[in-house]
Amino acid sequence: MSLPPSPAGPARWARDLAMGMRFxxxxxxxxxxxxxxxxxGVALGVAVLLLGASVPGLLDSWHGREQARENPGLLHPPRPADDTLQxxxxxxxxxxxxxxxxxVRPDGAHPPVPPGIExxxxxxHMLxxxxxxxxxxSPEGALLRGRLDYTVSGTIGDAGLLGPGELTYVARPAALAPADGYRIDRFGEGDGPPPLPASAVLLVVMVCVALLTPVLVVIGTSVRFGDERRERRLAALRLVGADLPTxxxxxxxxxxxxxxxxxxxxxALFLAGRQLAPAVTLWDINVFASDxxxxxxxxxxxAVLVPAAAVVVTLFAQRGVTVEPLGVVRHRPPVRRRLWWRVALPxxxxxxxxxxxxxRPWRDTPWNTARLAAxxxxxxxxxxxxxxxxxxxxVGRLHRGPVSWQLAVRRLQLSSAPATRAVGGITVAVAGAIAVHMLMTGMQAGYARAYAESGKEPRIGLSGEARDWPRTQQALTALRATPGVTAARGYVDALAGPPSTGSKGPADPAGGTVVVVGSCAELRALARLEACHDGAxxxxxxxxxxxxxxxxxxxxKPPADADEPARTRVRPWTVPRGARTVPLLAPGHGSGHVVPDVLATPSALDIRALDEPTVEFxxxxxRGTPDAVEHLRNTAARxxxxxRELSAVDNPHDARLSGIRTGLFAGAVLTLLLIGSGLVVSTVEQLHERRRLLSVLDAYGTRRATLGRSxxxxxAVPVVLGLGLALACGLALGALLLTMTGHAVTVDLPVVAALTGAGGAVILLVTALSLPALWRLMRPDGLRTE
Known part of the structure; x- marks a missing residue:
């Protein structure tokens, strides 16, 4: 039997590739x-690559829906008409x-309607x-039902949602004062996506690197599973006339x-996995599966590069072996591995x-981002x-030891390439996972410290439009009566300016004067007042x-800029001659959200005369009162x-970073298991190649336990060395990243221990799955030959 004459050019390639596919x-x-x-292995890599390729379109769809349903208002709002709304x-x-x-409150019969709402x-009522x-x-939403005191009359469609898990509503209160909002005549004027903070950009870049680098290694390793068995089959083809290129x-x-x-x-894995997208929320981004x-x-x-990479990697690997007839695969003389270029990369x-x-701080510029990724x-x-x-x-320096140790070391000395190829994937996956987990742990600890510092005192700030002082007093009374509230303070502030000169020039921001109106008790939270009475x-x-x-x-009523239309004039207000100068309390003391220039009691200055007055509570x-914060928010809604709430009660970064850490850890463990499967195949093939030697050892009485330990x-030797390299690289890279962001260098010890333990589990898994093949090969029948 011999192979038919080989065609020339592309036809030869097509025939040989087709024959290999049949084998x-x-x-x-x-x-x-x-x-x-x-x-x-390739499927896992392709699914991750498809997921990464979906991110730009996903964000475009997410931001597009956000922009289509919003209108932040204009400097010159439209007049009330049939097609406008508050x-x-x-x-x-x-x-x-x-x-x-x-x-919302429509001004007429044909108001604009946001997407997702008919x-x-x-x-x-509310949608x-x-x-x-x-x-x-649900029972968990009882407190929220008390806050949203509207009748549910329908649901919002997908076009009006950022994602299936978003909590949002559109309500029409019985009354909506002009001061509570602004007038619009259309939707779809939302702002563009805000730029990500530098720390988030750094995290995104590192997550991409930590995911894609192991993926490339896994793909390159996966296409070489079973190399030794394949080379024996190629030797048989040489016997029937195939040349080396064939x-x-x-x-x-x-x-x-x-x-x-x-x-x-x-x-298929990507299409199935994206159905889980609605259940995932990262950085407050929740999307539909279609996104x-x-x-x-x-x-x-x-679709083109992955199969092409498989062909190129295999052709490159075949250059290192010489396949001869009669089932002989002779590797070229071992070449001493050179160190200089391997050290040059890191x-x-x-x-x-x-x-x-x-x-410091790290800046998000194209050059810095490229340097970080590279x-x-x-x-x-x-x-x-x-x-x-x-x-x-x-292994070249390992000699002494028990028989099982010497058998293993000798095998690695003869050929360590199959093991190191697979372990290389473990190494890069663990190193990347450790670095990213260190970065996220440091960021999470930094956020936790910041929130703990700002939230030492259990306190919530509220800000909104002020109407008059009696309503402000009623609000303070309601806040103080809320379950769990121990104290409540409040005042009204606004920006005033020097008397208008009638010129068209813009107002001088530096000349702005902060005016605060409040009762004597509230003003004492801002300044040291020895004597105070209403009217002071x-x-x-x-x-x-x-x-x-x-x-x-x-x-x-100072003009905001030169283009602002003329306002309704009010008589300039004169600071009474008897006004005394008082020292302010330390910034941050009491309810010190602002630094006032003038402090007035309600009888001395009518709030309604101020320009866009703001109430600050x-x-x-x-903290010991159950759901005290939620009761407080319910009162604020009434x-x-x-x-608007200003507080450090909730730390949203914990859930965000914890979700990413969990996902990365699961991905790293999955990669370890996949590469461990490749190690099983490689180990079993090496055992088959040594079946005659194993039969000889069995005939001489070598115990099975000895060969099992070998x-x-x-x-274990390649895996332990690989994990050592991964720990060194991951810790060094993580320390560099944390230094860039200005966070303290923190080692995520549980994750490091878990990943190291997973590496040890891979060793045990490979050994356990290889033992049945070892027992089958340790038989005297293996000495029979023809």
């Missing part, structure tokens, strides 16, 4: 296992989850998202078949990253490159320039749904 499809049970492992923000928080609220709700409706209908193309065809199966399986869609160009590139990465630590990848690839040299250097006025030395003196006149609460050491 991969019909290679018996062992061949199918190898093909399945190759497909599984619009106000009424956001709140419930048990740490943000609840987006919008209040018609606006009637007076006293809610499906997630909010489910929460309101055998290499056939080997590439086998890898191509597994990669194509992995490509299809990866696409997770990669672009056509990205899909085409992945050194170049360090040279890119270390200078970034001097730039430096991190070079460090991780340097670990993969260093591992083969380290394994060869270490005080001035304060603020250190911001000239102090307002008694007898000065203030313009209570501060409420202290008892006072004015548009009140398999354990053979797996």
């Amino acid at each position: 991969a499809a019909g290679g018996g049970r062992a061949g199918r296992v190898r093909t399945a492992l190759t497909a599984a 619009y106000a923000t009424a956001d709140t928080t419930f048990h740490g989850n943000p609840v987006r609220g919008r209040l 018609r606006l709700p009637g007076p006293g 809610v998202s499906p997630a909010l409706k489910e929460l309101l209908d 055998t290499r193309r056939i080997a590439a065809g086998e890898a191509l078949f597994g990669s194509l199966l992995g490509l299809v399986a990866g696409g 997770v869609t990669p672009g056509p160009l990205a899909v085409a590139l992945i 050194a170049a990465g360090a040279l890119l990253l270390v200078p970034l630590t001097a730039e 430096g991190s990848m070079l460090l991780l690839w340097g670990v993969v490159a260093l591992l083969p040299w380290l394994v060869q250097a270490v 006025v005080f001035t304060a030395a603020t250190g911001r320039g000239a102090t307002v003196t008694a007898g000065a006149t203030l313009d209570l 501060t409420a202290d609460f008892d 006072i004015d749904p548009a009140l 398999v354990l050491w053979q797996t």
Whole structure:
């Protein structure tokens, strides 16, 4: 039997690749296992690549829906008409989850309607998202039902939601004062996506690097599963007349078949996995499954590059072996692994990253981002490159020990390439996971310290539009009567200016004067008042320039800029001659949200004469009272749904970072298990190759336990060395990243221990799954020959 004459050019490639694909499809049970492992590794990589390619489109869809349903208002709002409405923000928080609220009041019969809503709700009614409706209908939403005192008359469609898990509502109160919002005549004027903070950009870049680098290694490793069995089959092809180039193309065809199966399986895994997208919320981003869609160009590139990479990797690997007839595979003389270029990779990465630590805080510029990504990848690839040299250097110096140890060491001395290839994936996955977990742990600890510092006193600040002092007093009474509230303070502040000169020039911001109106008890929270009565006025030395003196006149309606239309004039207000100068309390004491220039009691200055007066409340609460914060928010909603909350009660970063950490840890463990499966195949193939030697050892009385331990050491040595490199690289990279962000260097010891333990579990798993094959091969029948 001999192979038919080879065609020329592309036809020869096509024939040889097709033959290799047939061998991969019909290679018996062992061949199918190898093909399945190759497909599984490639499928995991393809699914991650498709997910990464979906992120730009996902964010565009998310921000597009946000922009389509908003209108932040204009400097010159439209006049009331049949197609306008009054619009106000009424956001709140419930048990740490943000609840987006919008209040509307149509001016006519044809008001604008946001996406996802057919018609606006009637007076006293609201439309809610499906997630909010489910929460309101559940026992957990009882307190929230008391806050949203409207009748649910329908749900908001997907076009009006950022994601299926979003908590949002659109309500129409019985009355909506003009001061509570602004007038609009259309939706779709929302602001563009806000820029991510530098720390978030750094985290995103590192997550991408930590995910994609192991993916590339896994794909490269997966297409080489079963190399030794494949080379024996290629030797048989040499016997029937195939030349070396033909055998290499056939080997590439086998890898191509597994990669194509992995490509299809990866696409299916991606389509199935994206159905879980609605259940995932990261950084307050929750999307629909249809949003997770990669672009056509990205899909085409992945579909072409992944199989092409499988062919290239296999052809490159075949250059290191010489396949001869009669079932002989002779490797070329071992070449001494050179160290200089392996050290150059992490050194170049360090040279890119270390200078970034001097730039505090780290700035998000294109150049810095490129250096961060390139430096991190070079460090991780340097670990993969260093591992083969380290394994060869270490095992070359290991000699003494029990029989099981010597058998394992000798095997690694003869050929450590299959083990180091697989362990390289473990190394880079663990190193990247440790670095990112350190970064997130440091950031999380920094946020926790900041929130703990700002939240030492259990306190919530509330801010909104002021109407008159009697309503402010009623609000203070309601706050003080709230369960769990221990104290409540409040005042009204506004910005005044010098009397208008009639010129068209813009107002001088530096000349603005902060006026605070409140009762004597409330003003004592801002300044030290020896004597006070209703009708008194005080001035304060603020250190911001000239102090307002008694007898000065203030313009209570200062123009914002030169283009502002003429306002309804009010008589300039004169600071009474008897106003005394008082010292202010230390900043941050009491309810000191502002630094006032003038302090007045309600009888001395009518709030309604001020320009856009703002009421500021501060409420202290008892942490021991169950749901004290939620009761306080309910009271604030009854006072004015548009009140804005200013507090450090909830730390949203904990849930965000914990979710990412959990996902990365799960991904790293999955990668370890997949690569461990490849190690099982490699170890079993090596046992089959040594079946005659194993039969000889069995005939001489070598115990099975001795050979079992040799398999354990053979797996353990590369894995332990790889984990050592991963720990060193991951800790160094994590320390560099934390230094860039200005956070204290914190080691995520539970994750480091868990990943190290997972690496040890891989060793035990490989050994346990290899023992049945070892027992089958340790038989005298293995000495029979023809």
